[in-house]
Amino acid sequence: MINSTARQSPARTIIASIENCTKRYPGVLALDNASFDVAAGEVRALLGKNGAGKSTLIRILTGAEIPDSGMVRIGGEELTQTGSARAQESFSKGVRVVYQELSLVPGMTLAENLFLGRWPRKAGVLSYSQMEVQAAEAMARLGLDLPPSRLVAGLSPAERQLLEIARVLLGKPKLVILDEPTSSLAAAEAEKVMTAVKRIAGEGIAVVYVSHRMNEIRRISQSATVMRDGRIMDTVDVAGADTREIVRLMLGSEAAQAAVLETKTRDKVVLEVADLAFTPKLSSISFKLRQGEVLGIAGLLGSGRTELLQSIMGVRSFDRGTVSVDGKSVGLPKYKRMLKAGFGYTPESRKEEGIVPLLGVDENTVSTNFSSVSSYGVLSASRMAEATRRVIKRLHVKTAETDTPIGTLSGGNQQKVVIGRWVHADSRILLLDEPTRGVDVEAKAQIYAIIRQLAAEGRSIIFVSSEIEELPLVCDRVVVLREGTLKEEFTSPDIDQDAVMAACIAGH
Structure with a gap:
């Protein structure tokens, strides 16, 4: 392990540090004797899956939490206040944070x-x-x-x-903490954030950068601190660090990614889109989706990926074109009609459109098919619970009870439920808009495996993602949406993420 204190040199001006800090919550050791520092002008990546202790470390730096033991220093001065005054003390010393x-x-x-x-x-x-x-x-x-x-x-x-x-x-901030700042951004917009991070670091501001995007981390950070189970496992130099080693530190295993299940796509075309136009985003979109296929759609933010999925699903009305299911035109798609045809859709914004936070996991899960858990029009609590348990078991959702409010679950588990509701509805064609946004490495790997398993069962999936590096892990085929139409196409196993990225940004 590289001890962060040992890495100091006379040239490093430490802006913020925590020393041997421990923080306990009821039944949880959130931070275990952790020591961490960041210097002026340094961009320090902070890595770890959900529950690793990243949020607790951030809240201790900002003064939102007080450690049970240990010391916090900002600009060389110890934080001494308690209660709400501590957060103001940290703020006055120059600590700023942007939460996800x-x-x-x-x-x-x-x-x-x-x-x-x-x-x-x-x-x-x-x-x-x-x-x-x-x-x-x-x-x-x-x-x-x-x-x-x-x-x-x-x-x-x-x-x-x-x-x-x-x-x-x-x-005049001295330390800026960015918690997943690009999780909702595609390449061009993420580039603006990274440019800004480099600029403010160049002004001598220390930056703690929380992200799961290794490509970004390698581009903007000098070092990365890896956390697991409340402990700081290591602080590594990014330039010489192997991604598999970093993921091993995060997960505690050798598996850098969950094994992608192999599946064989069938010849049957289940969905065909021809000359679809949606002004001003889409000018002419044509493609075919086959049974058992995972089709990835790549493109920059604003390229029209969401509009395409919504047009197919009947959430939006397009200007021109045809949508055919099993060889038969559906005319102008309507949401209810597409549901009856076996379609399911997960929106880009999970928090705002994908879940009802105060309702239970069970109510969120069965919302796509209440009739299957009802008797004479009345919802059956026992049937709801049983249907939810099946989805929980199949998709490995971590929740205390079936009726636990979904808003209390981690982002990855919420996303599994959003996908699981369409498994409950027995949907055969799934339109997934950014299904891994804002979830940690472990949850992403689990979602990839879920998608591949669904494809192996004969379901057909359109997978939209702004994280180019994940497309080869889950897709049989990738098409690039640019300038209102579909451009290059890549087929597994020859889906090269650099080539896909180049196709996305060509002309920009």
């Missing part, structure tokens, strides 16, 4: 969100002109060219993420 769950107010303008709670005033009056000038400067720092007077409600997910990052760069 954004905290913007949709009904306010970009400028108002940037200065939320600290609006500039002149003679006691809020100064909109000063606020908008400073907001424009902060956004320009990230390459975000938007009018400060625009409402956040009209922003894309990528623009909201960049605005959230711009907000923490106001003032």
Whole structure:
């Protein structure tokens, strides 16, 4: 193990450190005698699966939590306050954090969100002109060219993420913690974030960068701290680190990825899309999906991948084209009609559109087919529980009870339930929009295996992902959506992620 303290040199100016910190919650050892530091101008990746202790370490650095033992120093000074005053103490010393769950107010303008709670005033009056000038400067720092007077409600997910990052760069932060900042972004937008990270690190700001995207980590970070079960397993130099070794440290096993199940696609075409157009995103889309096939769709954010899935599913009405199921045109797809035809759809935004957080795992699971768990129109609690247990067992969902509120589960387990509801409905054609977004390495591997198993059973799957590196792991075939139409096509085992990425960004 490389001890982070031992890695110090006279040239390193330590911005933040925790020393021998332990934190316990009821029944859980969240942080186990952990020591960690990050220096000025350093980009430190923080890796680990869900439950590894990353969030606890971050909350201790920000003062949101107080360790049971150990010491926290920011700028060489120990945090000594308790309660809510501790978070303010950490903030005053220059610690900023952007959590994965954004905290913007949709009904306010970009400028108002940037200065939320600290609006500039002149003679006691809020100064909109000063606020908008400073907001424009902060956004320009990230390459975000938007009018400060625009409402956040009209922003894309990528623009909201960049605005959230711009907000923490106001003032003079010494440490910026980014928790999965690109999990909702495709290549072009992620590039803007990485450019911004490099720029602020160049100004001497320390950055802790939490991500599961190894390609990004290798590009922007000098070192990576790997956590498992509340412990810091190692801190490695990224340039010389082998990905399989990093994943082994994270998972505690040699398996860098779950084995991808082999399956044989059939000749039967179950879905055919011909000359589909959806202005202004899609100009002419044509492809065929065969029984037992996993078809990947790659493309930059804004290329129209979501619109394509929604048009097929009947969530949106397209302008032109035909959709045929089992060789027969369905006319203009309608959501209910596609459900009856055996289609299932998982949306890109799991939190906002994929789950009802306060309802149980059981209610979320059976929502696609209430009739199968009802008697004379009345829901049967026992049948709901039994149907949910089958999905839990099959998809390896970790939950205490079948009626546990789904919002309390990890992102990976929530996503398994979102997919599992279509298994419950016995859907045979699945349209999956970013099914592994925001989940850890272990959960991703499990979702890949689930998808391959479903394909082996004869189900057909369209798999949309902005993480190019995962497409070869799960797809039989990948097509690239660019400039409103499908361009290059790659077939397993010759799906090269660099070639797919090049095809996505050609012309951009």
